[in-house]
Amino acid sequence: MAATLDDYKSDVEIAWCPGCGNFGILDAVKRTLVELDLPPHKVLICSGIGQAPKLPHYMHVNTFDGLHGREVASATAAKLAADDLVVIVHAGDGGAYGEGGNHFLHAIRRNIDITLIVHDNRTYGLTKGQASPTADEGSVTKLQPRGLAMHPMNPLALAISQSCSFVAQGMSARTEHLIGLLKAAIQHKGFSLVNVLQPCVTWDKVHTYKYYEEHCYELGPDYSPTDRMKALELVLAPGPKIPLGIIYTEHRPSYNEVVLKDVPHPLRDRGISPESATRLFPHFR
Amino acid sequence: MLLFVNLNYSWGHIMDLNIRITGAAGQGIQTASDMLGRAVTRAGLFAYSYNDAESRIRGGLNFAHLRCSDKPAMGVSDKIDILVAFTQSALNEFGPGLAHAAVVLTSGDWAHPRRAPYQLGPLATQAGSAKAVTAVTFGAVGAMMGLERDILLKIIRETFAGDNKLIEININALNSGYDAASNRDSSARFRMPAAEKIAGRLWISGGEAVALGAVAGGVSFYAGYPMSPSTSIITSLASWSNETGVVVEQAEDEVAAINMVAGASYAGARAMTATSGGGFALMVEGLSLIGMIEVPAVIALAQRPGPATGLPTRTAQGDLNFVRHAGHGAFARIILAPRNVHDCFGLTARAFDMAEKYQVPVIIMTDQLLQDSYATVEPFTVNGFPTARHLLYGDQLNAMDKYRRYAQTESGISPMAAPGVSKQVVVVDSDEHDEDGHLIESAEIAHRMAGKRMRKAETVMRLTEAPLIEGEVLGRPLVVSWGSAYETVAEARSVLAGSGKQFAHMHFHWMWPLPRDGKIAGAMSDASSVIVVENNVGCDLESILRETAVAEVDRTINKMDGRPFTVAELVEKLGEVM
Numbered sequence: 001m002a003a004t005l006d007d008y009k010s011d012v013e014i015a016w017c018p019g020c021g022n023f024g025i026l027d028a029v030k031r032t033l034v035e036l037d038l039p040p041h042k043v044l045i046c047s048g049i050g051q052a053p054k055l056p057h058y059m060h061v062n063t064f065d066g067l068h069g070r071e072v073a074s075a076t077a078a079k080l081a082a083d084d085l086v087v088i089v090h091a092g093d094g095g096a097y098g099e100g101g102n103h104f105l106h107a108i109r110r111n112i113d114i115t116l117i118v119h120d121n122r123t124y125g126l127t128k129g130q131a132s133p134t135a136d137e138g139s140v141t142k143l144q145p146r147g148l149a150m151h152p153m154n155p156l157a158l159a160i161s162q163s164c165s166f167v168a169q170g171m172s173a174r175t176e177h178l179i180g181l182l183k184a185a186i187q188h189k190g191f192s193l194v195n196v197l198q199p200c201v202t203w204d205k206v207h208t209y210k211y212y213e214e215h216c217y218e219l220g221p222d223y224s225p226t227d228r229m230k231a232l233e234l235v236l237a238p239g240p241k242i243p244l245g246i247i248y249t250e251h252r253p254s255y256n257e258v259v260l261k262d263v264p265h266p267l268r269d270r271g272i273s274p275e276s277a278t279r280l281f282p283h284f285r
Numbered sequence: 286m287l288l289f290v291n292l293n294y295s296w297g298h299i300m301d302l303n304i305r306i307t308g309a310a311g312q313g314i315q316t317a318s319d320m321l322g323r324a325v326t327r328a329g330l331f332a333y334s335y336n337d338a339e340s341r342i343r344g345g346l347n348f349a350h351l352r353c354s355d356k357p358a359m360g361v362s363d364k365i366d367i368l369v370a371f372t373q374s375a376l377n378e379f380g381p382g383l384a385h386a387a388v389v390l391t392s393g394d395w396a397h398p399r400r401a402p403y404q405l406g407p408l409a410t411q412a413g414s415a416k417a418v419t420a421v422t423f424g425a426v427g428a429m430m431g432l433e434r435d436i437l438l439k440i441i442r443e444t445f446a447g448d449n450k451l452i453e454i455n456i457n458a459l460n461s462g463y464d465a466a467s468n469r470d471s472s473a474r475f476r477m478p479a480a481e482k483i484a485g486r487l488w489i490s491g492g493e494a495v496a497l498g499a500v501a502g503g504v505s506f507y508a509g510y511p512m513s514p515s516t517s518i519i520t521s522l523a524s525w526s527n528e529t530g531v532v533v534e535q536a537e538d539e540v541a542a543i544n545m546v547a548g549a550s551y552a553g554a555r556a557m558t559a560t561s562g563g564g565f566a567l568m569v570e571g572l573s574l575i576g577m578i579e580v581p582a583v584i585a586l587a588q589r590p591g592p593a594t595g596l597p598t599r600t601a602q603g604d605l606n607f608v609r610h611a612g613h614g615a616f617a618r619i620i621l622a623p624r625n626v627h628d629c630f631g632l633t634a635r636a637f638d639m640a641e642k643y644q645v646p647v648i649i650m651t652d653q654l655l656q657d658s659y660a661t662v663e664p665f666t667v668n669g670f671p672t673a674r675h676l677l678y679g680d681q682l683n684a685m686d687k688y689r690r691y692a693q694t695e696s697g698i699s700p701m702a703a704p705g706v707s708k709q710v711v712v713v714d715s716d717e718h719d720e721d722g723h724l725i726e727s728a729e730i731a732h733r734m735a736g737k738r739m740r741k742a743e744t745v746m747r748l749t750e751a752p753l754i755e756g757e758v759l760g761r762p763l764v765v766s767w768g769s770a771y772e773t774v775a776e777a778r779s780v781l782a783g784s785g786k787q788f789a790h791m792h793f794h795w796m797w798p799l800p801r802d803g804k805i806a807g808a809m810s811d812a813s814s815v816i817v818v819e820n821n822v823g824c825d826l827e828s829i830l831r832e833t834a835v836a837e838v839d840r841t842i843n844k845m846d847g848r849p850f851t852v853a854e855l856v857e858k859l860g861e862v863m
Binding site (some may be wrong): 275 | 667711
């Protein structure tokens with residue numbers, strides 16, 4: 001029986017601000033899963049803290065809503081334990097790049113087959129508008145009244161420089177385009193980063209829907225995402241233009257594929273055999 | 286039961302040979318001790334070793350202390366019968382004040398009145414490598430103990446398996462050490478009694494026994510960051526992974542490790558981590574997550590002295606109160622502290638079953654002493670160990686209209702399902718949540734869900750085990766200890782009994798929850814005085830007994846130098862207060 005949008009329907013009341021970019025992302029995720037014909041019980045969404053990570057509650061789907069910034073660590077282990085699940089992580093820019101920065105780097109190293117969708121609005125929304133790791137230098141917020149004195153992180157460049165095996169950027173209002181990216185990311189066998197730009201309609205008066213419409217452009221068929229230096233050049237290019245699309249991909253074995261080779265899996269389904277310990281006794285004689 | 290009833294502390298009819306191998310880090314002290322312990326075990330005798338090492342890779346002053354007997358003797362001893370010194374500074378440190386009967390083996394030509402007439406270093410060099418001093422020592426001490434040469438040769442071949450050149454050098458070295466010691470007149474002094482060779486016994490450390498217990502308990506996923514003195518657990522599990530299929534993940538940090546344990550456990554794997562105090566501190570938010578989302582977790586905490594980095598390679602029992610209170614918010618937990626190498630195995634295996642059955646974190650507290658102590662033990666038995674998982678089956682779940690991860694129950698324990706085994710979805714949330722697992726703000730639901738967790742905590746509070754009590758309590762001093770201190774206190778008890786000072790010994794390995802049946806308080810009030818012995822500055826067990834109104838304690842004997850209590854030390858300190 002084919003999966004339908006109805007399968008993913010949740011009756012939990014949505015706590016996002018009216019007009020929030022998260023609505024577009026939620027819509028895109030649900031439609032992507034349906035288009036990939038994945039039933040909710042075969043999908044696990046891991047998330048943490050903030051507004052973005054509430055997303056799985058607004059769907060009917062396996063959900064691990066854990067700690068702030070730790071969603072990638074938990075998702076990595078969940079994938080190793082139950083590798084028959086499609087594992088997706090939703091995090092804000094604060095969770096993924098701030099609190100969880102170290103886990104982000106090491107997930108890239110592992111190339112674990114999960115898809116990290118970062119809701120990047122350059123703002124800490126839920127704590128009321130402080131600068132996030134991707135906020136512009138000079139941004140004035142309640143915590144940075146003299147303007148943010150830090151340079152923004154470039155997560156795409158960081159990921160590409162570390163050979164992240166799938167790097168894409170979407171925009172929350174361009175749903176059809178985003179669905180295309182999410183499908184490719186989920187089908188990619190390795191760690192996929194999809195940075196989704198979204199306006200924070202409550203706190204950020206600069207990066208509005210209009211701003212993104214004016215500055216974003218979609219990469220065309222002439223762009224090849226397999227050249228790492230070209231990809232870096234693209235995301236490091238100065239200027240106001242923001243590329244959307246699959247920016248970089250490479251093929252290398254996924255962590256779960258390597259680690260679970262010749263190991264009975266999913267680990268979830270293993271029974272208990274105390275005798276297996278006695279078979280190790282010869283090591284101690 | 287007491288194993289040393291007739292032990293004569295100096296020389297008696299039970300053999301008690303103490304060998305201290307000393308020198309710098311990287312000189313093979315541990316290897317020599319390990320090979321000797323293995324040989325003694327194969328000869329049908331018992332060995333026990335503990336390690337004293339500095340936090341460095343090369344140099345410094347380290348030792349391994351090996352105790353050999355015809356009975357299990359696992360108390361920490363500082364008596365020295367044979368001193369092996371690989372450096373002059375080690376000889377300077379341990380050489381003075383040796384007993385008249387002691388013998389000293391040295392690598393170089395360093396003066397000591399009781400030095401053997403041969404030197405280990407030149408014998409090693411003649412055998413082909415200065416590094417083979419380990420094998421020379423093995424041979425010399427093995428010969429002094431009267432161990433069969435063939436047993437030693439076989440161990441050399443196993444230790445250096447895969448490198449024929451090294452085997453040849455080390456066999457030469459072993460033989461030269463063996464011959465040098467055999468030719469010496471007085472070597473018969475240290476000869477161990479002949480014993481029947483028992484094939485099944487194991488020579489194993491506490492850390493390895495924890496790892497082995499984890500395998501018996503069904504661990505399938507381990508995530509951890511190496512930290513002394515816990516590292517032997519991850520090392521062991523990794524080294525057996527081809528045989529066991531356990532997935533061992535070296536996490537980027539301890540925060541990742543505990544959140545991985547939570548994620549793997551949610552997804553249905555039996556998951557574990559191990560660390561020391563500093564790493565555990567990093568894991569505390571994750572511990573609270575595990576409490577909130579009610580997933581099983583087994584966490585081994587190998588203690589070392591704090592605060593902060595403390596003494597990284599040394600021992601303490603200073604984290605019990607920390608572990609009991611760790612984590613914001615209130616949630617159930619179980620804390621166990623194995624009393625010896627043997628106990629590490631069974632308690633760890635049980636921890637996995639309880640963690641899953643009650644959906645709680647179970648923390649196993651060892652320390653550097655226990656982690657790094659090797660002992661000859663009878664093979665662990667797994668008879669009666671639980672083999673059932675405590676998860677709903679796919680068909681049970683498919684028959685349900687809707688699965689609720691946090692369904693209200695009388696016990697507070699909600700039937701647990703893993704994702705992907707049925708058409709049901711499994712939702713967990715670190716936010717306060719409803720029965721479905723979705724985040725909520727409702728006061729009424731929040732009250733009910735907190736109530737569920739508190740009913741679960743009450744259910745878990747009934748999971749207790751009475752402390753071990755040895756000896757007659759009525760009218761006598763009662764010495765109370767916990768975790769790794771058991772063997773040393775037990776041996777001090779038998780030594781003092783030999784000089785007419787009787788005390789009873791109460792030992793805890795089930796640290797939390799404590800029984801609330803009044804029996805501990807009853808025993809304590811029967812005693813003439815209550816003395817708590819623990820290797821910390823904070824009187825952890827003493828304060829728990831006091832805070833939980835289990836009992837008042839008269840006196841504590843503490844130690845805060847990062848070294849374990851020794852039998853002689855406790856005999857003296859306990860003797861003074863009795």
